[in-house]
Amino acid sequence: MTTRMSIVLLPVLALAAGCGSSMPPPNERLSSSEGAVRGAQEVGAPSVPRAALHLKLAQEQVDRAKALMQDGRNQDADLVLMRAQVDAELAIALARESSTRKEAQQLSDKVKLYRDSGKK
DSSP states (O other): OHHHHHHHHHHHHHHHHHHHOOOOOOHHHHHHHHHHHHHHHHTTGGGSHHHHHHHHHHHHHHHHHHHHHHTTOHHHHHHHHHHHHHHHHHHHHHHHHHHHHHHHHHHHHHHHHHHHHHHO
């Protein structure tokens, strides 16, 4: 009888163990997200209001993901880290756009000044 029970229970237990296993901590995605946050800080996102908002969201999400990882909720942490990375990358893009717009405006002003000085 025990052999028959083992034959029946073994696949059931293996299936249950497979379903219940959690994913490993998303350490690589955590590092990547933290790097994106640092990158946003380095390109000046804190000084651009729209970029600063997304940078703040990204940092909050990284912190939230760390707490989820502490609780063993690695899959949830992985999803939150994906969002954090996207927000940090958006902050980078917005900061670069702002910088590019300022440079373009400065060049436009120089061209206008040059043209105006030639008309006199």
